[in-house]
Amino acid sequence: MMMPFKRQALVEFEEVQSADRCVACGSQEPVYIAGQQAYFNYSTSKRITRPTNADDPNSGNKVLLLSIQNPLYPITTDVLYTVCNPIGNVLRIVIFKRNGIQAMVEYPSDDNAQKAKAALNGADIYAGCCTLKIEYARPSRLNVIRNDNDSWDYTKPFLLRRERGKGRQRQAILGEHPSSYSDNGYGSHCPLLPLPSNNRFKRSSHDVLEVVTYPLPQTSSYMSHASSSVAMVSGLHPAKMNCTRIFNLFCLYGNIEKVKFMKSVPGTALVEMGDEYAVDRAITHLNSIKVFSKRLNVCVSKQQAVIPSQVYELEDGSSSYKDFAMTRNNRFSSAGQASKNIIQPPSCVLHFYNVPPCISEDDLQRLCTEHDVPGFIKYKVFDAKPSSKTISGLLEFDSKTHAVEVLTVLNHYQIRIPSEPTTTPSDMMCFGTWFIRIYCF
Numbered sequence: 001m002m003m004p005f006k007r008q009a010l011v012e013f014e015e016v017q018s019a020d021r022c023v024a025c026g027s028q029e030p031v032y033i034a035g036q037q038a039y040f041n042y043s044t045s046k047r048i049t050r051p052t053n054a055d056d057p058n059s060g061n062k063v064l065l066l067s068i069q070n071p072l073y074p075i076t077t078d079v080l081y082t083v084c085n086p087i088g089n090v091l092r093i094v095i096f097k098r099n100g101i102q103a104m105v106e107y108p109s110d111d112n113a114q115k116a117k118a119a120l121n122g123a124d125i126y127a128g129c130c131t132l133k134i135e136y137a138r139p140s141r142l143n144v145i146r147n148d149n150d151s152w153d154y155t156k157p158f159l160l161r162r163e164r165g166k167g168r169q170r171q172a173i174l175g176e177h178p179s180s181y182s183d184n185g186y187g188s189h190c191p192l193l194p195l196p197s198n199n200r201f202k203r204s205s206h207d208v209l210e211v212v213t214y215p216l217p218q219t220s221s222y223m224s225h226a227s228s229s230v231a232m233v234s235g236l237h238p239a240k241m242n243c244t245r246i247f248n249l250f251c252l253y254g255n256i257e258k259v260k261f262m263k264s265v266p267g268t269a270l271v272e273m274g275d276e277y278a279v280d281r282a283i284t285h286l287n288s289i290k291v292f293s294k295r296l297n298v299c300v301s302k303q304q305a306v307i308p309s310q311v312y313e314l315e316d317g318s319s320s321y322k323d324f325a326m327t328r329n330n331r332f333s334s335a336g337q338a339s340k341n342i343i344q345p346p347s348c349v350l351h352f353y354n355v356p357p358c359i360s361e362d363d364l365q366r367l368c369t370e371h372d373v374p375g376f377i378k379y380k381v382f383d384a385k386p387s388s389k390t391i392s393g394l395l396e397f398d399s400k401t402h403a404v405e406v407l408t409v410l411n412h413y414q415i416r417i418p419s420e421p422t423t424t425p426s427d428m429m430c431f432g433t434w435f436i437r438i439y440c441f
Contacts, residue, residue, distance in 0.1 A: 001048050004069055004100075004133065006295075007288060012048045060110045064117055065137040068101040071284055072129040074277075075101050077152040079125065083132075087119055088112030092142040095150045097300050100287055106142045150227060229257075231279045232301040234268040236261075237292040239315045241408075243322035246271060247329070248411035249404070253285060253343065254278020255330040258306040261320040267294075272306040274332055285345045290401045291408060329412050348400045350376075350407055353392035356415060357384075364395070373409050374402035 001010045013019045019042065025031075026040030068075050077093045084090050084105050092106040107113045113136070121134040144153035153159055233246070243259040246269055250256055255274030262268045273279050279300055287298040311321045324330065332338040352364075361379045368375045378396035397403040 002133070004067060010043055010045065010048050060114050060117075061136040061138075061140060062108065062110050062113045063104055063106045063137040063139055063142060064113050065135045066103045066105060067133040067135075068103070068125070069131040069133060070129045071101045073126055074280060075103070075125075075130065076149040077147075078149075080105060081152070081154070083120065083125055084116055087116045091155055092144050092153045093151065094142050094144060097283060100283070104137050104139070104142055227276070228300055228302065228304055229273050229276050229279055230301040230303045230306060231271045231273060231282050232268065232299055232303075233271060233286075234265070234297045235294045236267045236269060236296070237294045238267055240292045241269075242314050242316055242318045243269075243320070244318070245408045247322075247324055247327075249286065249291070249408045250282055251329060251331060251411075252341070253281035255332045256324045256327075258308070258323050258325070259321070260306045260308065260311075261314060263310045263312055263320065270301055270303060270306050274330075278332070281343055285343070289346055289404060291404055346400050346404050348397045348403050350395045350397070350403050351392070352395060354390050355392065357389070357391050359391070359415060367410065367413070367415075368406060371409050373406045374398065376406075 003009060011022075013022070023040050023042060026038070031038045031040070066080070075095065077095060080093050080095070080103055081090055084093075088107045088109075089112070090105060091108060093103060095101070095103040105113075105116070107116065117134045117136070120132050122132065124131050142153075144151045144156075144159065147153060147157070147159040231250075236246075243261070246259050247256050250271055250273070253273075255278065257272040257274065258270075259272075260270050262270065271282070273282065283298050283300070286296060289296055306321075308321045308323075311319060314320055331341055364379070365375050374397060376395040376397050379393065381391055381393040384391055395403075395406070397406065
């Protein structure tokens with residue numbers, strides 16, 4: 001049984017001796033899968049149990065649990081309705097975001113759900129991303145209290161939509177909403193994904209629908225999915241993480257307004273971002289990554305804003321609350337500035353820039369050592385103009401975790417040059433964008 005959001009899986013053998021040999025083999029010789037070392041150990045579970053027997057066509061449930069992997073684009077009820085309804089009449093949809101993005105879809109009968117599971121499991125909603133992993137859900141019926149982007153009861157179209165405009169208003173870059181948007185959404189209530197012609201589905205000999213990948217979304221299909229502009233992040237290292245380091249990590253995906261550690265929940269902080277899209281990007285790219293040997297859990301908070309209450313001192317002596325609204329290190333403050341940001345998931349390569357030309361490879365290695373973070377294994381400087389006052393380049397690390405830790409600690413670090421008595425703003429080093437390195441195996 002796959003647990004994709006934990007990057008783990010359970011494997012049940014027929015005999016205990018087989019499990020013993022697997023664990024012994026994994027401990028004697030490292031096993032690498034797609035460049036990542038896999039670890040094998042015994043589970044506390046004695047057997048793998050599932051809500052229903054997925055292999056038995058006579059068993060099942062009319063409610064499906066959809067896990068959306070690699071969700072690069074917003075997932076709304078309209079998107080899922082367009083994907084699922086052609087197979088059978090969809091009654092209700094509920095989307096929730098705790099461990100990544102998941103949804104439950106209710107059909108009129110078990111037969112409809114079984115066909116949808118067979119047709120859609122493993123398919124990509126958009127080309128190369130938003131992959132569906134489908135199981136039978138435990139509930140036999142969904143309870144929907146309002147029709148909006150996160151939940152919809154198609155048997156009760158009169159349910160009220162969620163009210164818009166709650167919370168503190170911020171100055172918007174592109175105005176109140178796109179020009180094609182109305183109070184009821186983007187035009188009439190119709191599928192956001194364009195439906196291809198009759199070749200979208202084709203019957204096989206077993207009368208099972210086969211799905212092809214959907215086209216990339218048009219601009220009008222981008223709708224805010226997160227219900228709040230506040231993200232909650234847990235699993236933080238109590239001694240090594242503070243408000244500034246959370247800012248260094250999250251600022252790559254949107255403006256940061258405020259950061260506050262929760263006194264009642266150790267290792268947990270609230271991050272108020274510029275908008276709901278920024279929260280979506282942060283969850284997509286930062287949920288389940290490891291930082292200082294702790295795995296982060298990033299999800300949408302129920303809070304609409306971060307209130308500076310119960311401020312206390314963290315283990316490193318810094319404050320548990322910090323306001324970043326006016327900092328010049330926010331990278332999405334204008335449309336032009338935001339367009340220069342390349343949104344990438346974490347990788348083992350960091351792009352650095354705004355570094356004085358007098359700083360050498362040894363200086364950067366010494367900087368990593370002084371701040372107790374892993375050193376890099378490869379170093380490259382981009383060619384710069386003779387008149388340039390700064391340099392930029394790439395740093396490659398042994399692993400993605402090492403790169404994330406260096407970025408968390410050294411992003412926006414001020415480099416003091418011995419020949420100058422003070423540090424000017426140009427001496428601040430920024431790790432601007434994670435670049436993906438592709439390896440062939």
